[in-house]
Amino acid sequence: MLINPEVTVAFRCLECGRLTFDSTTPFKLVKEHGVMFPCECGRSTVTINITEKMQYSITVPCIACGEYHTYTLDKRIWREPLNILTCPKSGYKVCFLGKEQPVLRAIEDYDVELDKALMDLNFDDYFKNDEVMYEAINKLHEIAERGNLYCTCGNDNIDVLLKPEGIELLCKKCHARGFIYAGSIKDLRSIARLNTIVLNDPILCTNKRPEKEGG
Ligand SMILES: [Zn+2]
Ligand SMILES: [Zn+2]
C-alpha cells in the first residue's frame, strides 16, 4: 500500500491577505519538534507544534479578527483528506489542512463561489476588493435574516446600495444612512464583529475605516 504522508496547509495572511500554500510530512514535524509556514511577506505564519500528549497544536492567523487562534488536533490530520479550521468568533474559514487535492479543491470552490456570486450581481471589476465585499454581503444577509437590520425609526425595510468601497444602507422612511466599509482586509475584521446593524445608532460608528492601509 502506498501512503502519501504529506499534509498540505493553506491559509490567508493576516497582514497582506495573500494565500499561502505549503506542505510538510510527519517525519519532518517530529524531527524538528514543530514546523512553521510563514507568509511570503514574513508578517504572519502558521505554526504546528507537537504537544506532550502527542497531539498537534496549530496556531493560525485570522484575518477576520486580526488575532491568532490555536487549535488542537490529533493524528487525524494525517488521515482526513480535508480539515477546515474556522474562526471561533466569526466562523470565517481561516485554514485548510489535509491532502493536497482536497485542499486545492476547497480553495477553488471558495473562489468559484465568490466569482459566481459576483457574476450574479453583475459587478465585474466594480468592487475595490471582491473577496471582502463578498463576505460583507454574506454577513449583511445573515444579519437581515435574523431581523437585526433595522432603523431606529422602526422601519426594517432598509435599502442596500453596493458601492466600490462598501455597502450603503438607507432608510427610506426617515432617510437615515449607514455605511459598511468593505474595501480592504482590515475592513473584514470590522465586518466579522458586526451582529446588529441599526441605522441612526452609534454602533455603525464603530465600523469606521481604520488607519490608512500601508501607512
Ligand atoms: Zn503576508
Ligand atoms: Zn478569528
Ligand SMILES: [Zn+2]
Ligand atoms: Zn428610519
